[in-house]
Amino acid sequence: MAKLNGHGHKQVKRICCIGAGYVGGPTCAVIANKAPHIHVDVVDLNEKRISAWKSDHLPIYEPGLVEMTVLPRDGSPDRPPNLFFTTDVKASITKADLIFLCVATPTKYTGIGSGRAADLVYIESATRMIAEAATSDKIVVEKSTVPCKTAASIREILSAVGKPDVHFDILSNPEFLAEGTAIRNLEQPDRLLIGSLTTDRGLRAAASLVDVYAEWVPRERIVTMHLWSSEMAKLAANALLAQRISSINALSAICESTGADIDEVAYAVGLDKRIGPKMLKSSVGFGGSCFRKDVLNLVYIAQTLHLPEVATYWEQVVEMNEYQKQRFSKRIVSCLYTTLTDKRVALLGFAYKKDTGDTRESAAISIVNSLVAEKADVRIYDPKVDADAIWMELQWTSPNFADTQKRVTVCKTAYEACEDAHAAVIATEWDEFNNKDTEVHIREVNGLAVIGRSPSSYSTGSGMQFSNGTLETSPAPKNGHRVIGTASAADGGHLQDGLSMTPTPTSPTITKQRARGLSMYDNSGINGSNADENLKPWMGSQPASPQATTHTAKPTHGSKNPRLDWAKVASVMQKPMFVFDGRNVVDAVKLEDLGFRVESIGKPGGLRGE
Numbered sequence: 001m002a003k004l005n006g007h008g009h010k011q012v013k014r015i016c017c018i019g020a021g022y023v024g025g026p027t028c029a030v031i032a033n034k035a036p037h038i039h040v041d042v043v044d045l046n047e048k049r050i051s052a053w054k055s056d057h058l059p060i061y062e063p064g065l066v067e068m069t070v071l072p073r074d075g076s077p078d079r080p081p082n083l084f085f086t087t088d089v090k091a092s093i094t095k096a097d098l099i100f101l102c103v104a105t106p107t108k109y110t111g112i113g114s115g116r117a118a119d120l121v122y123i124e125s126a127t128r129m130i131a132e133a134a135t136s137d138k139i140v141v142e143k144s145t146v147p148c149k150t151a152a153s154i155r156e157i158l159s160a161v162g163k164p165d166v167h168f169d170i171l172s173n174p175e176f177l178a179e180g181t182a183i184r185n186l187e188q189p190d191r192l193l194i195g196s197l198t199t200d201r202g203l204r205a206a207a208s209l210v211d212v213y214a215e216w217v218p219r220e221r222i223v224t225m226h227l228w229s230s231e232m233a234k235l236a237a238n239a240l241l242a243q244r245i246s247s248i249n250a251l252s253a254i255c256e257s258t259g260a261d262i263d264e265v266a267y268a269v270g271l272d273k274r275i276g277p278k279m280l281k282s283s284v285g286f287g288g289s290c291f292r293k294d295v296l297n298l299v300y301i302a303q304t305l306h307l308p309e310v311a312t313y314w315e316q317v318v319e320m321n322e323y324q325k326q327r328f329s330k331r332i333v334s335c336l337y338t339t340l341t342d343k344r345v346a347l348l349g350f351a352y353k354k355d356t357g358d359t360r361e362s363a364a365i366s367i368v369n370s371l372v373a374e375k376a377d378v379r380i381y382d383p384k385v386d387a388d389a390i391w392m393e394l395q396w397t398s399p400n401f402a403d404t405q406k407r408v409t410v411c412k413t414a415y416e417a418c419e420d421a422h423a424a425v426i427a428t429e430w431d432e433f434n435n436k437d438t439e440v441h442i443r444e445v446n447g448l449a450v451i452g453r454s455p456s457s458y459s460t461g462s463g464m465q466f467s468n469g470t471l472e473t474s475p476a477p478k479n480g481h482r483v484i485g486t487a488s489a490a491d492g493g494h495l496q497d498g499l500s501m502t503p504t505p506t507s508p509t510i511t512k513q514r515a516r517g518l519s520m521y522d523n524s525g526i527n528g529s530n531a532d533e534n535l536k537p538w539m540g541s542q543p544a545s546p547q548a549t550t551h552t553a554k555p556t557h558g559s560k561n562p563r564l565d566w567a568k569v570a571s572v573m574q575k576p577m578f579v580f581d582g583r584n585v586v587d588a589v590k591l592e593d594l595g596f597r598v599e600s601i602g603k604p605g606g607l608r609g610e
């Protein structure tokens with residue numbers, strides 16, 4: 001039984017988390033790690049998942065997760081274990097003071113609201129389990145993403161099914177972690193949201209949960225509000241984040257046709273503090289288990305509230321995402337001379353983003369299905385997604401799985417995937433595919449700091465360039481791009497935000513302050529801070545200009561796998577060789593120098609200079 005602490009609210013000693021998935025597992029690992037006096041049970045009906053959590057091979061890949069999990073799970077000589085994984089849901093519920101609901105809330109695929117509404121079947125079954133097992137008062141916390149007012153349904157079920165003398169307080173505590181950066185997001189959240197009723201009981205329950213997080217999160221970052229606002233805020237956050245990506249992707253289509261460069265455009269608009277730089281990385285389309293389902297859930301809510309204009313507005317965010325994926329696939333077909341029949345295409349990356357093994361709603365899935373429909377032979381490689389997971393996704397989504405089985409091969413390396421291929425398609429921004437020397441080049445031209453791509457806009461056409469502070473001449477490349485040097489030995493000050501400036505001997509004038517203002521990356525953000533990562537591999541190439549000096553950033557790569565040797569890739573591919581960069585992670589100039597033709601999102605197609 002929980003005791004009341006000095007502030008009149010219960011001190012949480014035992015937590016039960018229902019759902020050992022991408023949210024429940026990492027969240028509880030962090031809670032248990034940071035609060036050794038709290039006993040944390042993570043329960044799941046899936047025995048395989050629970051066994052994996054207890055083993056050396058955790059069921060999900062997430063940077064830092066193993067380190068965070070092992071200490072509280074296994075304990076140490078001076079610290080008893082306080083993190084447990086079990087399938088004994090009932091026993092764990094009975095003993096807990098506070099229960100997290102971390103079960104999935106996928107989109108319904110049959111019946112009323114099919115294709116839009118959230119399926120609350122797991123929420124309801126978990127709620128019933130709580131009601132049946134609880135013999136003392138419990139705080140029940142919705143961590144899953146749910147439609148606004150779901151807490152009312154939970155309360156109704158609990159009071160109808162639960163024992164008469166047992167009281168339940170329901171809180172909303174939506175999770176904002178992004179996969180790939182989950183541990184960082186959980187350790188240093190931008191904010192933690194706790195929604196409760198404004199009754200005395202509700203507020204006391206909220207205070208109990210605040211205390212749990214206050215073990216490591218500054219109290220000013222823990223925001224409390226009404227239950228319905230908290231539930232709604234989660235859907236709103238995802239809708240706005242997804243909307244930004246669809247907006248930049250819509251603009252990328254215009255860039256491709258006009259000669260503008262979407263990375264430059266995003267950079268320029270992101271400098272406006274009101275807009276900011278995050279979640280503006282144009283891509284082949286957003287994936288993941290959340291954006292699509294949560295936006296569609298919002299659409300459904302608006303429809304049921306008879307707000308058709310609102311529904312249509314948000315629906316367009318998802319429509320634009322579908323359009324972006326189709327547009328990219330069409331571009332591949334059109335560049336490969338309108339036929340893919342029996343052509344080999346390497347698909348590099350299958351996860352929906354880097355640093356996760358999760359493939360849910362990955363843009364790669366629709367690309368593979370489109371390529372197979374065009375009769376291409378597709379060779380898939382992903383550093384963290386195993387073959388079983390890829391086949392499962394394809395089996396689930398393929399319109400003709402027999403054909404897919406015939407045409408798709410899952411490869412162990414990128415080189416194997418690229419062998420004899422006519423094209424390599426980059427679907428995930430894994431660091432190992434990135435061939436950029438630097439994150440960003442900032443030059444000084446006549447006292448001005450310049451970020452740019454098109455040499456014709458700046459250069460005299462002489463083909464002169466600076467390298468390590470020395471003016472050199474070289475023939476202008478036929479593609480019209482030129483990379484000016486990389487970080488020189490005279491590496492100057494390291495700036496915040498991951499941008500390292502290199503004031504060369506000839507360019508002492510760009511101050512750190514100015515350079516900071518130019519930084520595209522604000523690495524200080526937490527939730528959604530993977531967006532920082534998404535913003536990293538921006539401009540690689542720089543114009544040649546006699547007046548220019550080069551400022552370059554730190555190398556972008558930090559991946560555990562070595563970077564791909566694109567020269568080696570070139571040696572095994574069919575000619576002409578294409579790279580379709582769905583993430584804008586490659587330096588097109590460098591690849592074009594190796595003989596590739598590079599087609600990037602939001603950048604004009606064809607060989608530069610054509």
Ligand SMILES: NC(=O)c1ccc[n+]([C@@H]2O[C@H](COP(=O)([O-])OP(=O)(O)OC[C@H]3O[C@@H](n4cnc5c(N)ncnc54)[C@H](O)[C@@H]3O)[C@@H](O)[C@H]2O)c1
Nearest residue numbers: 019020021022023044045046103104105122126144145175
């Ligand atoms: N994945 C993310 O990055 C993320 C981030 C923020 C919020 N969310 C939200 O969090 C929720 C969970 O997402 P997830 O990705 O962790 O899902 P998941 O599918 O990885 O995990 C859910 C787990 O719940 C288990 N489960 C279902 N019903 C159960 C029951 N009655 N008893 C015990 N276990 C049960 C399942 O077996 C599964 O292992 C969703 O609502 C999602 O929208 C997800």
Ligand SMILES: O=c1ccn([C@@H]2O[C@H](COP(=O)(O)OP(=O)(O)O[C@H]3O[C@H](CO)[C@@H](O)[C@H](O)[C@H]3O)[C@@H](O)[C@H]2O)c(=O)[nH]1
Nearest residue numbers: 176177178179279280281283286287288290352353530534
């Ligand atoms: O500028 C960007 C940022 C992201 N993406 C793509 O968008 C998708 C989602 O990315 P991200 O938001 O980083 O990952 P998620 O793990 O899906 O996290 C989102 O969904 C979670 C589940 O609700 C929320 O908790 C997080 O706050 C929210 O960022 C991925 O395919 C990314 O590649 C882009 O194309 N451009």
